[in-house]
Amino acid sequence: MSDPNHATQNVFDGTVQFPVLILRQDALTNNLAEMRGFCADNDVTLAPHCKTHLSPELWRMQQEWGAEIATVATVAQAAALFEHGVRRILIANEVVDRAGLRAMSDMRREDPGFQISMLVDSIEAVTLIERILEEVAADLPPLPVLVELGARGLRSGARTLEEVIEVATAASATRVLDLVGVEGYEGVFGKLSGAERDRAIDAYLDSGVVAVRELIDRxxxxxxxxxxxxxxxxxxxxxxxxxxxxxxxxxxxxLRSGCYLTHDHGTYAASHADVPSRVGKPRLSPGMEVWGVVLSLPEPGLAIAGVGKRDVSYDEGMPVPLAIRRDDVVSELTGVSVTRLNDQHAFIRVSPDSVPLRIGDLIAFGISHPCTTFDKWRTAYIVDEDYSVESVAHTLFH
Structure with a gap:
């Protein structure tokens, strides 16, 4: 892995070891501007899910372009961002363990201006959280919580309006919790397709509206x-x-959208194009690439590159070969595809119509699902159109 402390001027200047994760500044800037405009036009607040990248530098970039709250999934992620100065965090999850609730309380105690909230979805959870907080956070103001609205068979969350009201009533009755609203995740319906998916999402979101109004009315x-x-x-x-x-x-x-920042060449690119919208959509550009070296040409039609499961996501599709760099020239690469990955190797099918690959060629791979690429890296080079390094983003994954 490349040394981020080395005075790298360009990812191709001979100082960078491959594979390497790069982020294209032009795409990042486009996506930041597009999402800021979309949120402003529609009067919504952006709280991007920072588990996507868990990078202080990328969060600050999002914040400069209008993001107001950092969303995370765990207390450990919240603590990592807290250590880097992030002071408004939503944990889009329940925290019911003593160590986690104590850590949240310690952060609130360390900085009284720190704002953190989380989810609850059952009376049992509320009761357990209340008991622990009475022991570890009796000196603190009530912890803001949102009732999570779920869907039968899909993730956590209260299943019915009646359950939402029961949980909200229980949370409101405690001294240590402050009920502030309703949370949900419509992405659980993503495995459905077409009109069936759209109807399910609409019905779910409509039930969220009903839940919000009911809690206010009560x-x-x-x-x-x-x-x-x-x-x-x-x-x-x-x-x-x-x-x-x-x-x-x-x-x-x-909104808690997280992957808009880099977008991708796979699952989000496809779904973004497929999702209907009467309110417009940001015009997002894929901005993440992993570059690797062709290591072997063991038989006709097969190339093996030094990029594998340790380097790129594969849970939502194989990486996509985008470009080749040879003799200091980067050009589009067509007629090749990744068929499978080992830990450190990509198996590339090369069609007769493709440019013949050579050992030592550099290949850019687009990825599908940014989250599970980011978590494989501790650094990413942010580059301009010529792949000159403009800055470095660090991730805080364990």
Missing amino acids: GLVEAPAIATFGGSRFYPAVVERVRGALSPSEATVI
Whole structure:
């Protein structure tokens, strides 16, 4: 792996070891501007899911372009960002273990201005959290929580409006919790397709609107309540169904889309094009590439490159060969595809119509699903159009 402390001027200047993760600054800037405009046009707040990259530098970039809250999945992720100065965090998950709740309390105690919230989805969870917080955080203000709205058979979350009300009532009755709204994740319906998927998402988001209004009407949450939905695929539906139904006086609508920053060449590119929208969509560009070296040409039609499961995501599709660099020239690469990965090797099928590959060629691979590429790296070079290094982003994954 390349040394990020080395005075690298260009990823091809001979100082960078391959494989290497690069982020294209032009794509990042485009995506940041597009999402900021989309959120401003539709009066929604952006709280990007920072588990995508878990990078202080990339979070600060998002913050400079309008993101207000960092979303994470675990207390460890929250603590990592807290250590780098992030002071508004949403844990889009429940925390019910003593160590996790104690760590959250320690951060709040260390900085009284620190804002952190989390989810609850059952009376049992509320009861357990209350007992622990009474022991470890009795000196602190109530911890903000949101009731998680789920769907039968899919992830966590209260399954019915009645359950949402029960959980909200239990949380509101405690001294240590402050109920602030409703949370959900419409992405659980992503395995469905076409009209069936769209109907399921619409019905789910409509039930979220009903839940927010019901909690306000019952005096369980103050208006404007928080209504936070929006993964990286179907967030236009959140704007249409949730923001379109709830006035600003009723709810602050928060999107948690995380993968917009880099987009991808696979699952998000396909779903972004496929998702219908009456409220417009950001025009996103793929900005993440992993470059590797052709190591072997063991038989006709097969090339093996030094990029594998340790370097690129493969849970939502194989990496996509994009370009080749040979004799200091980068050009488009067609007629090749990755058929499988080993830990450190990509098996590339080379068609007769492709440029013949040579040992030592450098290949750029686009990826599908940024989250499970970022977590394989500790550094990423942010480059201009000529692959000159503009800055370095560090990740905080364990």
